[in-house]
Amino acid sequence: xxxxxxxxxxxxxxxxxxxxxxxxxxxxxxxxxxxxxxxxxxxxxxxxxxxxxxxxxxxxxxxxxxxxxxxxxxxxxxxxxxxxxxxxxxxxxxxxxxxxxxxxxxxxxxxxxxxxxxxxxxxxxxxxxxxxxxxxxxxxxxxxxxxxxxxxxxxxxxxxxxxxxxxxxxxxxxxxxxxxxxxxxxxxxxx
Numbered sequence: 001x002x003x004x005x006x007x008x009x010x011x012x013x014x015x016x017x018x019x020x021x022x023x024x025x026x027x028x029x030x031x032x033x034x035x036x037x038x039x040x041x042x043x044x045x046x047x048x049x050x051x052x053x054x055x056x057x058x059x060x061x062x063x064x065x066x067x068x069x070x071x072x073x074x075x076x077x078x079x080x081x082x083x084x085x086x087x088x089x090x091x092x093x094x095x096x097x098x099x100x101x102x103x104x105x106x107x108x109x110x111x112x113x114x115x116x117x118x119x120x121x122x123x124x125x126x127x128x129x130x131x132x133x134x135x136x137x138x139x140x141x142x143x144x145x146x147x148x149x150x151x152x153x154x155x156x157x158x159x160x161x162x163x164x165x166x167x168x169x170x171x172x173x174x175x176x177x178x179x180x181x182x183x184x185x186x187x188x189x190x191x
Contacts, residue, residue, distance in 0.1 A: 039085060046084070053082065064094045075113040076101035090110040093117040111179060116154040118179050132178050136166045153177055 001014035001021065011021035018037045022028055027041035033056050036076045038045065038054055045054040048063070053070040055063050070081045070088060074097055081088055089099040095114045097105070105113065110120050111130075118125055122179055141164070149165040152158070153172035163170050165185065169178040 014023065034082075036083065053088070056087075059090070062093075064090050066094050067095070067135065069096050070096050072096070074098045074101055076105055091117075091119045092121075094120065116179070116181075118177060122175070122177075125177070129176050129178055132169055133171060136168050136171075139166075139168070141166055148186045149182055151180040152183050154179045154181060 002012065004123060012024040012065055013022050014020070015028070015030050015037050017030055020028070020037050026039040027044075028037050028039050029042040030037045031042075031045075033047040033049065034052075034054060040056075044057055046057050046060045047054050048060070050067055051063070052067075055166055061183050065159045067093050069090075069172055072081055073079060073097070074084070074086075076097060079086070079098070081098070084098065086098045086100060088096045089102045090096055091102075091112050093112045093115050095112050097113070102119075106119075110118055110125065113121050124131045125155060145167075147165045149163050149170060150159065150161045151163050151170045151172065153160070153173060155177045157173040158172060158174040163173075164184075170180050170182070171178050
């Protein structure tokens, strides 16, 4: 960390394992379990061996453990989650995403980009689902477009047959979610 000739110190922090020089402003530290240096202060993180990641002590006790969860790319920006300097966020379904990517995604989608489960609480979404049901009730499908469909709910994973299709969505009878996917459709009968 010090020049042999002029005796100038290269940086406040030096890791001989990672061959890294940097300022101590970001509180760098080397995690032996991860195998490289992280930032944010050692006292603020605890390494989870199952997730294979250093987790903030604020959420460590309640985090959703999943084997090698962070040894994937962020599903939004595609950056490696394990070596990223961006903070990860656990979704209720157990998948991980960068926190800043989640904030961008939440601006236009309420679902996990991997499994498509709703990532907003059911109580928060109930008003949205209720408004969608009212909109469907106020705009019945014309007879020539009416059809019966089979859906699979992305939230409760329930399959439901003989549901009335609507272009605004099809509600799951099990959990009342509109986060559903069409599995099969009966073509409209034209008379």
